[in-house]
Amino acid sequence: MGFGWVLATLIAAAAQTARNATQASLTQAIGTIGATQVRFLFGLPFALVFLALVAGLHGQPVPAVTLKALGFTVLGALSQIAATALMLFIMKSHSFAVTTAWLKTEPVLVALIAAAVLGDPLTPPMLLAIAIATAGVILMSVKPGTGAVLWRDSRPALTGLLAGGLFGLSAIGFRGAIIALPEGDFLIRATTILALGLALQATVLALWLLAFDRTALVASLRAWRPSLGAGFLGAFASQFWFIGFSLTSAANVRTLALVEVIFAQAVARFVFRQRLGPRQMLGMAVVVLGVGLLLRSQP
Numbered sequence: 001m002g003f004g005w006v007l008a009t010l011i012a013a014a015a016q017t018a019r020n021a022t023q024a025s026l027t028q029a030i031g032t033i034g035a036t037q038v039r040f041l042f043g044l045p046f047a048l049v050f051l052a053l054v055a056g057l058h059g060q061p062v063p064a065v066t067l068k069a070l071g072f073t074v075l076g077a078l079s080q081i082a083a084t085a086l087m088l089f090i091m092k093s094h095s096f097a098v099t100t101a102w103l104k105t106e107p108v109l110v111a112l113i114a115a116a117v118l119g120d121p122l123t124p125p126m127l128l129a130i131a132i133a134t135a136g137v138i139l140m141s142v143k144p145g146t147g148a149v150l151w152r153d154s155r156p157a158l159t160g161l162l163a164g165g166l167f168g169l170s171a172i173g174f175r176g177a178i179i180a181l182p183e184g185d186f187l188i189r190a191t192t193i194l195a196l197g198l199a200l201q202a203t204v205l206a207l208w209l210l211a212f213d214r215t216a217l218v219a220s221l222r223a224w225r226p227s228l229g230a231g232f233l234g235a236f237a238s239q240f241w242f243i244g245f246s247l248t249s250a251a252n253v254r255t256l257a258l259v260e261v262i263f264a265q266a267v268a269r270f271v272f273r274q275r276l277g278p279r280q281m282l283g284m285a286v287v288v289l290g291v292g293l294l295l296r297s298q299p
Contacts, residue, residue, distance in 0.1 A: 005247035006256065006295070012240035013260040019233035026230060030223055034216030035230075036084055037209060040201040041220070042231025043238070047195040050239055054191045060184055062192055069180040073193055076173025077200040083166035086159055107134055107258065109161075110168035111251035118176055120249035125297040130255045133290025137261050140283030171254050175245035190242035198235065255294050258287050 019039070026035040055062050065073075107130045115122040174193060181189045209217035220227055244253040262284050 003295075005244045005253060008240045008243040008247065009253050009256045010259065012237045012244060013257050014263055015233055015237035015240065017260055017263040019230055019237055022226065022230045022233055026220075026223065026226055029226075030219035031216050033209070033213055034220045037202075037205040037217075038220055038227045038230050039234035040198055040205055042224075042227045043235035044195070044198040044202045044231075046232050046235035047191075047198045047238070050235065051191045051195045054188055058185075058188060060188045063181045063184040063189060065192070065196060066180060066182060069177045069193070070196075072173045072177035072180055073196050074173075074200060076170045076177060077197045078204070079166045079173055080170035081201060081204060083163045083170060086163035086166065106164040106168045106171075107251060107255040109165045110171055110254045111249075113165075113168060114172050114175070114250045117172055118179075118250070120175075120251060122249075122251065123297060126251065126294060129290050129293035129297055130251060131290070132293060133255050133258050133287050136283045136286030136288075136290055137258050138283075139286060140261060140265070140280050168250075168254065171245065171250040174242060175250045175253075178242060178246045186246035187243065190246040191239065194235070194238055194242045198238070252294065256291055259291060262287060 026038060029035075030038075051062065054060075108127075111120075111122050111127060111130050114120040174197060177193045177197075178186075178189050181192065184192070206217065241253065241257075244256075265280055265284060
């Protein structure tokens with residue numbers, strides 16, 4: 001499919017930026033956990049619609065889910081939930097910038113783990129490009145004079161690395177599930193795993209909220225109108241993330257996904273009229289350099 005994964009990843013990053021903006025208001029209204037589960041619970045119906053449309057218009061049956069594909073999907077779904085929980089835990093006691101710096105080590109971890117688990121190709125030029133792009137994001141995230149905070153206490157540092165690793169593991173799990181399906185083209189396989197993954201995540205989080213936080217669950221159901229919007233954007237973004245995973249390695253997708261930070265900076269500048277400093281501009285230039293090197297390293 002050539003560079004079809006590039007277009008899919010860019011669409012996914014743009015849609016995810018819009019979803020994050022939508023969820024910001026939901027977080028204030030129904031709390032962090034309630035807003036988090038919206039992307040799964042309200043995204044599931046849209047994923048099922050996507051699957052029905054792809055199967056109907058594409059003329060292909062939904063592929064049978066093998067035990068291997070199911071195992072990879074469970075790995076991806078639970079890793080993503082756990083990573084989100086750890087991210088929220090860190091943000092309670094540390095700045096958003098420092099947390100982001102740790103989380104954005106994800107592409108490097110994805111590249112190493114995917115090479116070992118899935119056999120995805122990893123060449124020295126690719127690894128260099130991934131490291132440069134990741135460094136650009138960290139440069140934008142960490143303000144001057146706060147770099148030492150990253151190392152002041154090993155516990156949040158290790159927790160942040162663990163969260164980034166789990167986000168990477170979720171990408172590897174979903175890609176492993178897609179390529180483990182025995183039949184169908186890239187589109188039907190990606191959409192099948194999307195629907196299955198969201199079904200698992202919605203079930204797990206609904207049971208958790210029923211047991212431990214019914215107030216947040218009820219609040220999210222009452223705010224169904226904005227929740228539907230966030231759910232659609234989340235499912236739409238995930239659809240294209242998964243298409244990217246079906247076409248190339250998880251490391252390629254998650255590295256190119258760093259352009260989401262640039263999209264967020266653009267929203268801050270042109271929508272919220274927030275000025276960008278030299279550090280943000282330099283960081284974006286480094287990200288673009290890393291992404292450019294990544295694309296040039298492709299066979």
